[in-house]
Amino acid sequence: MNNEICIDVRDLKIHFPARGGLLGKVNGWTKAVDGVSFAVNKGEVFALVGESGCGKTTTAQAIMGLIKPAAGSIQINIGDRDGHNQKNWDKLNAAGRKELRKQMQIVFQDPYSSLNPRMTVRSILEEPLIIHKMGSQKERAARINELLEQVGLAKSYLDRYPHEFSGGQRQRIGIARSLATSPKLIVADEPVSALDVSIQAQIINLLQDMQSRYNQTLLFISHDLAVVRHIANRIAVMYHGKIMEMGSDEQIFSGSLHPYTKLLLKSVPTISVPQSSEKMAADKKGIAADTSSTGSKAQNEVCELLTPEPRGCSFYPRCPVKSQQCLNETPPLKDFGGGHLCACFKSMQE
């Protein structure tokens, strides 16, 4: 494994027993992650995007060593210079796992259940610093204040409990906690989807700063392409447990190949903000917005969700450019040059 690679995921498969029927008998498997491979370079912001239920959280949890994969391998390399730091969850003993987990932090998707309700904000933020034996009590207190400020929360919140906060405030407490130890690797599962645009921007800017200052590696999970656009260097688009397309931000946002990526891109609800407006409003520069949720018509026709075919392309039921071949065969993830991969028969023909 290359020394510059921080996370190397190869052919990862994670299956859960699926219950069906009204009696809830196990009658099959949910292939939450079905043969996913990708590598995240050190100091890179890698985004995993895709529709709800496609396996993003499950992949993240496997990377954090919280779920055991059914097949495939995950190598983590956080060490500084030497190449002897590759770690594989399976091959570590309990102490080794603990050591590795120290160097990575996760921001959980659900800001409600991921904070201990019996701990004050102060102890929530101090806990990782104590566990990792970082700083004196005074230094820790200073660090906590700094963190709070960075995520836009007031110091007076320190002695309050999670339930006293709004959804977005809780999410920021979770983010502050994960940043506390300046870890080398952060896995952030939908870190900003509960936040309003202004705080979203503040958090994204903060993650970007941290990332460039400490050369952090960031695995950023989101379903929101507008957010991903502003932070990611590389993006993998998942659908039903598989990677459909992967590439640099340019490749995905300006030269996307897969019909699912294209659909995602054109269905972002926007209110475009034109440069000027005859009604100058209160603002001298006169910003105004135009209510046009572009694409919201087009997408709905193809939005019919059906159970995916057992073989063939899993996007088949919703695909606007499908052909007979897509129904019968599974498209392989093919290299289109420059690290741009796509799994679609149509794009191979073009």
Next chain:
Amino acid sequence: MSCLTVNNLEVTFSIQKQKARAVRGVSFELGNTRTLGIVGESGCGKSITALSIMRLIPSPPGKIEAGEVHFEQKNLLSLPERQMRSIRGKRISMIFQDPMTSLNPVFTCGNQIAEALRLHKGMSRDEAAAFGMELLSEVGITEPLRAWSSYPHQLSGGMRQRIMIAMALSCSPRLLIADEPTTALDVTVQAKLLELLKKLQDTKDMSMILITHNLGIVAGMAHDVIVMYAGEVMESAAARELFDSPLHPYTVCLLKTIPAVERREERLTVIPGSVPTLLDIPDGCPFHPRCPQAVERCKKEHPPLHNVNGSKRLVRCHLYE
């Protein structure tokens, strides 16, 4: 005709032995089969406003100090709890921002939906299962059977969110309060759900309060919008007017922060400063420390809601006196 009228709602929380005002004199009216969007930065009181309508404020520490909420010729705030219970979940339902408020971790999702249907609609077990499963596919769940027999923790974040939506819709409410209903969903599923809500609005005569920080969704869904800041309504307008020509300096700032998908920006725009905490809401205009247009007067005098050019548009800012 209006479906819901809220007058001068005041909600406080006792924090560190002090009374913090989380909602300060909020009033609005929601017309029949209309959608009202509530937007504003995190912590401005959107959820608390919604929870007050349902009378679900945790008390203590919370308290509804004053105000009226008129719905179907009744003031919900003075109704006995027993009567309120028959309205909640049936006439008014809510999609909670916190999925675990409405989902019980020890029962399967199907069990919970069926229970609601049997309670409020008097369906038999089989009827409830058939109807419920139908509802799950309507909210875009691909394998309704699996979701039906899964426990909440076995579903992804977005699937849980849709289970809640299905539950809230199961009893065909007159008023739906949706608090960040689609935060966990990708745009394509989101669009489908929003379309479904619109359809229900027309066919089932449903009115809706939509709380979301996604201004794109508000632009596409809401007829009217209120912008909240520090527990107060700052601007209230028809959606189109608000986005075409935002008047309040806060609204203008808020609209500027939207990240665009069309281009990558080096730095995303933020509103400088931060939202005040409930215990130290500034005197005068609560927005003045962050307002690019604040004048001396804004520091001292609390601006009332000004009616702008005789329309129904309201702006809480001295510039519009």
